[in-house]
Amino acid sequence: MPVLAAGDEIGLAGRAQRVVALDGTSVRLVDVAGAVTVMLTGHLLADPSFELLTGHGRPLPAAGLSDLLPGEVRARAQWWERHIVEVLTGLPPDTPAGSVPHPDDDLARRWLRQRELAKHAALTAAGTRSG
Numbered sequence: 001m002p003v004l005a006a007g008d009e010i011g012l013a014g015r016a017q018r019v020v021a022l023d024g025t026s027v028r029l030v031d032v033a034g035a036v037t038v039m040l041t042g043h044l045l046a047d048p049s050f051e052l053l054t055g056h057g058r059p060l061p062a063a064g065l066s067d068l069l070p071g072e073v074r075a076r077a078q079w080w081e082r083h084i085v086e087v088l089t090g091l092p093p094d095t096p097a098g099s100v101p102h103p104d105d106d107l108a109r110r111w112l113r114q115r116e117l118a119k120h121a122a123l124t125a126a127g128t129r130s131g
Contacts (some may be wrong), residue, residue, distance in 0.1 A: 004041070004052075007090065007107025011051040012044065020108060032111070054088070054112050083123065087115045 004010075004027060008019045012029070017037070021028040027044055029037045044050055069077060086092045090101035103109065104118035 004044075009053040009112055010044075011049070011053055012047060013049045016053065016111075018108075018111060083119055087112070087119045090115075 004019050004022060006019055006021060010017050010019065010029070015031055017029040017031045019027055020030050020036075022041070025041055026038055027041045029039070029044075031037075067074075082092050086105055090105045090107045091099055101107070104122070105115055107115075110118070
């Protein structure tokens with residue numbers, strides 16, 4: 001059974017929604033148009049149309065695989081990984097406990113696509129090329 005947290009993106013009855021709050025046995029959802037729905041968590045998880053689109057867990061690094069890469073390639077891959085983890089989780093890896101995400105990276109306020117676009121804009125503004 002999936003574990004939900006604020007910021008998770010779900011599918012329900014064919015509509016994408018974001019979990020904005022969990023309160024005891026209820027969950028508050030908002031769709032892309034801003035419509036808010038509150039329902040019992042048990043009903044949500046039991047709904048056959050429910051799917052977890054993006055969760056809140058941090059990606060696990062592939063231990064030791066990057067050691068096989070040439071130095072420049074490894075450094076570039078680690079640089080990209082840091083940005084990708086920030087888009088997916090709201091915070092870069094190794095962020096101190098209690099850190100608050102930048103508003104563009106806040107899972108509770110931004111959809112994954114919005115976070116991707118914000119990261120792209122920031123990297124482009126900094127002169128970073130995708131290649």
